[in-house]
Amino acid sequence: MEFVYIIVLSLVSVAILFILTKLIGFRQISEMSFFDYVVGISIGSIAAEMATNIDIEWWKGTTAMVIYAVVGILFSVLSQKSTKMRKMISGKPIILIDNGKIIRSNLKKARIEINDLLTSARGNGYFNLSDIDYAIMETTGKISFLPVPLKRQLNPKDFNFAPEKEGLCINVIIDGHIMEEDLPNAKISREELERQIRNQGKRVENIMLATVDLKKQLTLYEK
Numbered sequence: 001m002e003f004v005y006i007i008v009l010s011l012v013s014v015a016i017l018f019i020l021t022k023l024i025g026f027r028q029i030s031e032m033s034f035f036d037y038v039v040g041i042s043i044g045s046i047a048a049e050m051a052t053n054i055d056i057e058w059w060k061g062t063t064a065m066v067i068y069a070v071v072g073i074l075f076s077v078l079s080q081k082s083t084k085m086r087k088m089i090s091g092k093p094i095i096l097i098d099n100g101k102i103i104r105s106n107l108k109k110a111r112i113e114i115n116d117l118l119t120s121a122r123g124n125g126y127f128n129l130s131d132i133d134y135a136i137m138e139t140t141g142k143i144s145f146l147p148v149p150l151k152r153q154l155n156p157k158d159f160n161f162a163p164e165k166e167g168l169c170i171n172v173i174i175d176g177h178i179m180e181e182d183l184p185n186a187k188i189s190r191e192e193l194e195r196q197i198r199n200q201g202k203r204v205e206n207i208m209l210a211t212v213d214l215k216k217q218l219t220l221y222e223k
Helices: 002-024 034-052 058-081 083-090 104-110 114-123 180-186 190-199
Strands: 094-098 132-137 143-147 170-174 207-212 218-222
Touching (some): 002 034, 002 058, 114 143, 170 180, 190 207
Antiparallel strands (some): 094 132, 170 207
């Protein structure tokens, strides 16, 4: 009987956790603030305890999760409404490299070592700190880098050139199935799609992915 009770509690806690997470709207883990992380971990821990500890009444765990979720939503709203609250809850970015100079005091403030800075720089493709003009630790803990002018990537504007707009590619076939609901967005009919596939000597069921771009150009990837 206890085994069945644990199964039921597990399913209930997962359902509640899913609903609360949707309501809170947690960002991707790499973009979560410290407060988002704390709230997420707390709700997850309560859900796990609720599922495995049969001595805890289900409504107590549910109440605790809801309270954490409400606090998370409240703080999120306050952050959107007030700049001061946003800085207090999420903090503010810290400049680690300013005009090519490492700000050691800010490294201590951010609680990272020079090796952490070097690792992040290499992860972003900079193996020499002299290539970096500015480095900023964001409120999510991620470090953003701005290279010196000579190391920045060229773009069409540097050549006074304006490329044509490409737009998004629409997936029209996935795993051999035509995505009927996406065909209007791709501005292509099912008949035209099938005709183009036949002209290339292919079969719909043998296609892993098919995309259509803004110019109605069809690209096929076979299984």
